[in-house]
Amino acid sequence: MRNIPLSDVDATPRAVLAIATDYPPDTLLPRHVHRRAQFLYAMSGLMEVQTDDGAWVIPPYSGVWIPPGKPHQVRMRGASTRSLYIEPAARPRAGSACEALQVGPLLHQLLLASAEVPALYQTQGRDGLLLDLILLELGSARRLPLFAPMPAEPALARLCQALLAKPSITVRPEAWARALNMSPRTFSRRFREQTGLAFGQWRQQACLMAAVTRLAAGDAVTAIALDLGYDSPSAFSSRYRQVLGQSPSSVRQGL
Incomplete structure (x- = not known):
């Protein structure tokens, strides 16, 4: 049909x-x-x-x-x-x-x-x-790691939604802890309770999801890596390959 x-x-x-x-x-x-x-x-x-x-x-x-x-x-x-x-x-x-x-x-x-x-x-x-x-x-079928779980707590969800809209690997958990009036330890525990992931894992997922979208649109790997805050295109490519099992360029080639 x-x-x-x-x-x-x-x-x-x-x-x-x-x-x-x-x-x-x-x-x-x-x-x-x-x-x-x-x-x-x-x-x-x-x-x-x-x-x-x-x-x-x-x-x-x-x-x-x-x-x-x-x-x-x-x-x-x-x-x-x-x-x-x-x-x-x-x-x-x-x-x-x-x-x-x-x-x-x-x-x-x-x-x-x-x-x-x-x-x-x-x-x-x-x-x-x-x-x-x-x-x-x-x-x-094998499950793919292209997911950013959303916390139920409204204030934390707003921060997550903002990062999804403008992802960056340089965002620090200490900054979010201050914004939520929490100690870093309390924030780390609360974030994992709410999402099932450590903050660094969640931030990485948000960045990789943005990268996949931009790669499919034809954006250059170097531009994506720098926009997301990675130290270098090679650092971004290495992390992408580690998580997704293929190079960023393979997405641009439609593989």
Whole structure:
């Protein structure tokens, strides 16, 4: 199925619905929610996803798993997508949090083929087997570290949102502790309690998410590294490769 609203087929008595959608550049899908779980895959372009839990950047050849009933907002940066909408009882991943997932060559080809599957497919035929295999692959897909969890505490959340809007690796936890009238030790403990990450890890995630977006837009590695406050392009590239398993230049090349 191609470029049709989920609402047109949501009631179809099938465990999985596959829809291919092409979005104009910079399309914003405002905050919404699905009855079914969703796996949203960018065949091309970039996706920025926000939920109450935090923010994700999803580069090409990656996807985001969205549990059923999870409110979310997505900005499409020139993305052509494949979406799977999965009945809650059939979902292949547990938990109530969204996840960025790596899409390997087999899953990529399966998702490519899913666009030709009709809503009322034969469950025991080729289409049903194809979707069953997709669910198995989704269940074992590797989670990617492109997530910045959002704290529930309003004052701390505002600081996090400001850093996401203007990320810098040079922001110091001591400055945030002073802004919140906390000792550095109390701040470090509170930040980890609220986000599950140490401040330095969270700051790094925010910077890498910004870097992925800019790399996909064609910005130079040197300019990104310096804007984010890294000492040198090589220091930025080394950290990027350590966390994401590939060089920054590979994103610019569309790999």
